[in-house]
Amino acid sequence: MEVAEVESPLNPSCKIMTFRPSMEEFREFNKYLAYMESKGAHRAGLAKVIPPKEWKPRQCYDDIDNLLIPAPIQQMVTGQSGLFTQYNIQKKAMTVKEFRQLANSGKYCTPRYLDYEDLERKYWKNLTFVAPIYGADINGSIYDEVCFCYTGFVKHHFMLLLLPF
Template identity: 90%
Template sequence: MAAVVSDSPPNPSCKIMTFRPSMDEFREFNKYLAYMESKGAHRAGLAKVIPPTEWKPRKHYNDIDDLVIPAPIQQMVTGQSGLFTQYNIQKKPMTVKEFRQLANSDKYCTPRYIDYEDLERKYWKNLTFVAPIYGADINGSIYDESNVKLSEVNKIMYVLSYCLLNTFILHDFTLEPNKMCIHIFLNRVLACRYIPTKEFYSLWLLFLM
């Protein structure tokens, strides 16, 4: 019997896929990116990559309290019934220590919840009542240089920038290469994906402090 050849692309449902590379695969992230796309990860516009357990970005976060967030943004949301408008207000600079105190306060901490559906209901119910704050595009890195070779990270950023520039070569706006920066979020912060950059290749590393 002849084999059946399917013309359908990989990941036809465009689901968000999860990958767990080994340390060797993580070091050669450009090759791993090609592998992810061969599985159809790019069709969802987003993929989750869980770094290998031996990859430690930082030993602890107890020594970054004095890091300054130069332009914190407060997100003000109005609306109802699923239709909302958001506008941003720039606040005065604050340190990570001050931001951490806000995050742990009764006003901004994650509410008690039964399950994730309950948490989502509470999120939308209270969206317009508490205006969260976040620090975006803070130049620099919180990598521990004794644990992470920044040259490896920069190599990954170069690969992502190369992919980004080749993706948008025909567009009529100027693109900046990927750069290492820090984003610090409070509970309830909206991080929307807007249309002009929906196909950007970028790497987001999530740390829970």
């Protein structure tokens, strides 16, 4: 199991960790999630998983436009000088098509950046100005039925995320 950017097994700095599972590990993603947490990935709140080269994503995303996101969450952050408060607002239901249009809008599209550190700086700088929107715990799947590597976790629960830029 290959892991990048790990300072210690418990990840005390709460860095976002990068994982590169083998195809066998990717097939049993629930077990791999447990492994990621054992390395401290959960301390950062998210992790980057790079799928194995032989994994193939969905052939086409045209047939998920009408998939409903029943309760999108807008994450509001207020504060300054290192003291911030975060609260969530449940928004009205929207389809994946509406979510995609919002994601591609000027408000949420990815800005130009020099490297990932620059992109992360822009994220934190804009967080109090533009609230991210999450579409979490959506029933269904964004993977093809023929995708041999999805698990119950991936099939039944996925999250869409609009970052503030």
